[in-house]
Amino acid sequence: MKKLKYALFTGCTAKQSTPEQMMSTMAVARKLNIELIELTEASCCGASHLQDYDDFLSLVLNARNIAYAEKHGLTMVTICNTCQLNTAMTKHRLDKNPELKARVNEKLAEVGLEYKGTSLVTHFLYAIIDDFGLDKIKEMVVKPLSQFNIAPFYGCHNIRPSELQNESHKTPENPYNPTSLDDLIIACGGKNVDYEQKNKCCGFHVELQAPHTAAVLAGSAIAGATDNNADMMVTPCPLCHLKLDTQTKSSSEAVGREVSLPVLHMQQMIGLALGCSAAELGLKHNVTEINFL
């Protein structure tokens, strides 16, 4: 198989509040022999909040990020659902609207860049499924997670709006019955847990302005996974991870019961199955104790 190579848009949390996500991404890429060229020029995507303030500026900044991936001639891979949504949404809007694209490019020209629309933008989860293949992952597993029930938590911005998301990857995902993460868990040897909240919201985006709403959502998700005998949760989104992993106290208070489960990043789960060490996967940075190692 030809060596896979992508332009990596790390997003901001991978460099700050979820260092373990960055570490495990690189560890898994090494194991899978995937080359990731980090887009060190990229700015924050605005996380769906800058868009609320200044839509055009947000488009220009996201188009600039994609332009750097295009310069490498590579597909842009994201490792955060919200980065994925904002970047793919920018691409969708510019590709569908030549007039808007021209206005954005007029600005980018001021810094010698151009958005062409030549690079696909896809989340690492789907790059692995579409390009690498779960069958190959399965073959490479050296330490299957067969003793664990693992609850997938998909994260809204990878599955909705489905019309946009399904432009970004080949394997179609049904937002009401998503399967990609379940399939990945099975490929890693784990038992996937079905529960009501797996495709629901974690509440992260309103943590500051509506803390009760956010805490109820996160608490319900952890409770749903727990009640279906999950030993741990896994998510492809670092924002969901932060909400589920670091806020268990407020989540527990909001749902009126103690809720706490180890939460792995998707990359940490793959890494464990492929035999990466705890240190390589940054497991010491997870707040809720990883009690099975």
Next chain:
Amino acid sequence: MSINKISTQKVNFKVFRFNSDVDYLPYYEDYTMDVTSEEVVLDILNRIKWDHDGSFSYRRSCRHGICGICAIKVNGRSTLACKESMSTMIEYFGNDLTIEPLSTKRAVKDMIIDKGDFWEKHAAVTPYLVADIDECPSCENLVSPHDAEELDDADLCIQCGACHYACPVVEINSDFFGPAAFAAAYRFEADVRDSDGQRLIDVNEEKQGVWDCVKCIECTEVCPKGIDPFSKITKLHQMAFKKGVAKNNVATRHAVGFLHSIKRNGVLDEGGLVLYSEGVSIVKHIPVALQMFRKGKIVMPWNIVKSDNLDEIQKLIKSSSTVKF
């Protein structure tokens, strides 16, 4: 022209039953039926009533996706029964389907719910044109095609409630207006003839307003008319800044804080954003922050790795900004 062959398959339905007059608790009834590929969900509701149990209750009227009254949930997905084809439902969920009202806790009888909260919120956003138009105008009040496009299909809403009862915030925060009311508010805020000043202020209030939206995009996913309420919510945020009605509060500072951070670092300064948004209220985050610090999850501002070519980002912010707060 080829005519698709009609196929038939067995589907197991688990149907929500409840009569508030006689039942304390709801229960589910099972039906197995042969379903053809050309049937819609409403056909199944009709068949349950006509072939199995005449007491089964649901609302239906136009059968053309216009009246908006037959919205229910299939396997948790809000759907307009007369528009949703059974083959799509089977493709989504397989051959075991659960039929429930839009909101089980609001059930009155079977699929019929009390939509009172929906209408209350709808009414609260002044869902009509407020304009000083003479009762007997001497000429037409023209709206240009360009201005009409600004409505962005928001006027297509049929008030079916699919998005409202798919919204997780509606279930948690009873003050929250919900996506349908926001889409209605946008429809009139975007109308060049409208002169109501209060609506935009109301939909930007804390607790009830757009800032409590969790951005889960469930509303857009379920809308049978393709209205995309989420984008209308985003536009209401933007309008609040553009028209100067955005209050200086944690939610608006959170949005603006991204700009400050990007200007300074290219990337986000996570701690700085929380500080900028919360002000002195940041103290309430100290316990979680300490826990994160101990786990190596807090990067000090002076250690943040800035984006390469930061000057480009700063130049673009200068030339491309369209809003001031």
